[in-house]
Amino acid sequence: MKVLVTGAAGFIGSHTSERLAEMGHEVVAIDNFSDYYDVSLKQLNAEALAKKGIAIQEIDLRLDTLTTVLTEGVQAIFHFAAQPGISASSTFDDYLSNNFLATQRLLDTIELLENKPFFVNIATSSIYGLEATLTEDQAPLPASWYGVTKLAAEQLVLAYSRRNLLQSCSLRLYSVYGPRERPDKLYTRLIDCGLNDKPFPLYEGSAEHLRSFTYVQDIVDGIVSVLGNESVCNGEIFNLGTEEENTTATGIAIVEEILQKKIKIKMNPARPGDQSRTKANIDKARRLLNYNPSTGLKQGLEAQVEWFESNF
Missing domain, CATH: 3.40.50.720 (NAD(P)-binding Rossmann-like Domain)
Incomplete structure (x- = not known):
């Protein structure tokens, strides 16, 4: 085709x-x-x-x-x-x-x-x-x-x-993440800041935001x-998306665990229009398309860190 x-x-x-x-x-x-x-x-x-x-x-x-x-x-x-x-x-x-x-x-x-x-x-x-x-x-x-x-x-x-x-x-x-994620997105920025000792800009209140990181x-x-x-x-x-929910704080902790180092945080004002929670309801996709995402957050982030280190 x-x-x-x-x-x-x-x-x-x-x-x-x-x-x-x-x-x-x-x-x-x-x-x-x-x-x-x-x-x-x-x-x-x-x-x-x-x-x-x-x-x-x-x-x-x-x-x-x-x-x-x-x-x-x-x-x-x-x-x-x-x-x-x-x-x-x-x-x-x-x-x-x-x-x-x-x-x-x-x-x-x-x-x-x-x-x-x-x-x-x-x-x-x-x-x-x-x-x-x-x-x-x-x-x-x-x-x-x-x-x-x-x-x-x-x-x-x-x-x-x-x-x-x-x-x-x-x-x-x-909330898609993984190798090639845009540089303005959460995990690419986190990995960059962690590896290069730069402060990570965290928006006020976002550490508790829940996401279906997929x-x-x-x-x-x-x-x-x-x-x-x-x-x-x-x-x-x-x-x-995945039905599994994680907070931004959990994501930060997993990246720190993979990198084996603490990431510096710089607090910024909250962003207007930012979502406080995303949880994918995939009943329809599972039923009609046999859709079944299976990659855990740590497994996916390990692949993203490997990609970042290989390219940058």
Whole structure:
């Protein structure tokens, strides 16, 4: 199968691209190499993919011609490209253009195709709001620009399904970590601070935040399980993550145990819109996709520390 992956140089997109290629699919990979974080890290991911025969084309969904990559031969799309996370340096327009308008432009291009690919939208637990513990059929209450625009993009994709313009589903991911995690995310920053004797910026109150920290390969298991189950997934939303909850403080303690050193902490003011709890309810994914994440937090963090030490 020929598969298009947007945001393929990013954390989860790069892992998914590799898995799809390992499964025997032809991967068409694109990324705009945004400078939201150090572009050299995306280049590192791109080099890893190139060694496995996956070349990433530099394309911006908002600006560039998409018909060159979105051809009649593409049978599925995994749409990761987005303005990620909660950041004071990102404006509302950044989230709107990268998360909603880019998705709309991709969908508009698909509409021109005679044979439309199955569209897998990659969403987020931030859609649910300050406490992400809900099932897929409960009303979301996003509390950040990121959550609001990702919800809008998700509903835009599903609207196309409701109008029978294409087949699609949306996957809401929970607190993903592991090798290649973005440098602004919790565990990459913790590992960096621990190994390089730098103070770790901890947001006030976040040590007690509960998270469904989910290892990236467990997330990829759920993402690729859509293939072969398109008829079951069409028009549906699935939560993907682990049901195991850990506090940020527990995560810090595990990283310290792995590194065998204490990490210096610098307290920062709380972030508006930050979630106090995420717990993935995966009953639906388990029932329909046989989804069963199994990697424990310490096991996953050992792999992430090994990756960090090997690359940095």
